[in-house]
Amino acid sequence: MIFKSQIIQKTVDFLLPPQCALCHEVTEKPYTLCVSCWGCLEFITSPKCSVCNVPLQNVDHDMPCIDCIKHPPIFSKAHAPLVYNDSLKKLILRFKNYDGLHLGPMFNNWLQRCNVENIDIIIPVPLHWWRFFMRQYNQATEIGKAVSKHTKIPINSSILKRHKSTETQGHKNKFLRYQNLSNAFVVVDPSHILKNTRVLLIDDVLTSGATVNACAKVLLKAGAINVDVLTIARAVKETANI
Ligand SMILES: [Zn+2]
Ligand SMILES: [Zn+2]
Structure with a gap:
């Protein structure tokens, strides 16, 4: 057979x-x-920022970057295997916009390079319901399911909701990104399952950090102890576009 x-x-x-x-x-x-x-592909290796994972130059070990020292993010630590360059951008856009779910296993292999530890629950960054309706899937949930299967950490894709349709963030500067995302996310957790949990928040790309910070803010407010972030890629320039 x-x-x-x-x-x-x-x-x-x-x-x-x-x-x-x-x-x-x-x-x-x-x-x-x-x-x-x-x-x-540009895999991220040390030296890198020990908080936001951005590659560092002129140092010989991991340490917080200047941005993270001046403006500490709300999330605790970000992980990403790759730099968000033009090649990866093509793949990720295909994955999330053109029915490219078959690319998931390839991304999952790369994500396994990240040493993510001490996590109780995986939560994907949600899409607004209208965008979910148009796309029929949430790329962050698909990544999260694969990570959950590999790590055996449970995933919950209903506890965090996006109740405000935010415009595409790419063309906005940092201040406008934060303003655009304020109050965009809400936690619906009547059973208080988030209380004292360590969360791994999943998205496809980390750019300014505005989206994951907005999510981390409501997750912490709902009782989570800390929020780590896992994405396929990490933008290294403010001009990066998603
Ligand atoms: Zn940093
Ligand atoms: Zn090729």
Whole structure:
């Protein structure tokens, strides 16, 4: 039976060979990148900010960056395996806007490089209901489900809600991003399951931190002890666009 399914798979691969998720070059395995596109990824390694995960220069160990010292974020610590560069931007946009859920396992492999510890509950950054209706899925929930399956940490995608439809944040400066997101999120937790929990908040990209800070604020107010953040990518310039 196994032999038969291997023959069927080899025939499918011959007729429809797996392609690179970015450039469509033929690859050995499905849902991966060719050697050339793989080389375009920028994995984040030390030295990096020990709070917001931004890569650091001119230091030899992890430490808080200037921004985190001057304006400490509300979340405790951010994790992301990759820099949000042009190649990754194409993949993430496909993942969240063009029915690209098949890219999930590839992202999950990269997320496993992050050393996320001491977490009680996984909570995805919610979409406004209208955007969810249009897209039919929330990319943060899909990432969260994969992380939950791998780590065995429970996920709750209904406790945090976005009750204000915020415009796309990319073109706004930092102050306007915070203003736009104030009161955008609400926690609905009648059973107080958040009390004394350590939360891992999941999103696709961390840019200014405005969205995850707005979420962390209401999660802490609802009783969480601390909120860590996990994203696929970390923007390294304020001009980064999502
Ligand atoms: Zn490629
Ligand atoms: Zn920082």
